[in-house]
Amino acid sequence: MVNWVRPEQLRGRGEKGHSLLLAMVVLVLVTTAALLVSSALMLRMREVQEEMIAVRLTALVDAAMAETLAQFSRGGRLRGGERPFGGGRISSEVIATQGRSRTVRIEAHYGAKVRRLEVEVLLTPQGPTILSWRRLAA
Numbered sequence: 001m002v003n004w005v006r007p008e009q010l011r012g013r014g015e016k017g018h019s020l021l022l023a024m025v026v027l028v029l030v031t032t033a034a035l036l037v038s039s040a041l042m043l044r045m046r047e048v049q050e051e052m053i054a055v056r057l058t059a060l061v062d063a064a065m066a067e068t069l070a071q072f073s074r075g076g077r078l079r080g081g082e083r084p085f086g087g088g089r090i091s092s093e094v095i096a097t098q099g100r101s102r103t104v105r106i107e108a109h110y111g112a113k114v115r116r117l118e119v120e121v122l123l124t125p126q127g128p129t130i131l132s133w134r135r136l137a138a
Helices: 018-073
Strands: 082-085 088-098 101-110 113-124 127-136
Touching (some): 018 088, 018 101
Antiparallel strands (some): 082 088, 088 101, 113 127
């Protein structure tokens, strides 16, 4: 004759609720891992957005400088004032003149960010030549 044992009889009294506890621990670990990955991705997204703004500011400053050099090449006067360009705003102005040398201040705005440059330009018969440039504090 075979004695059949029911599953309830195999478990000890101390094992009740262990699977629930294990499931809760696994859930906490998975949630913590998901939060860590999520915060790392959010940080990276913020860095990428800042880098995108910096690249756009650089492009705007370059465009303003190219426009300034083109106006100098044509012998025209520098168009002053701030104007929209490429999703931002740019401005250029001559702040000092000495002989054939010109000091030009360039400013670019994109969103809430600003980039300023001061460029030393020498006007020669072959065209304008950049002697030096430096980034100014925003």
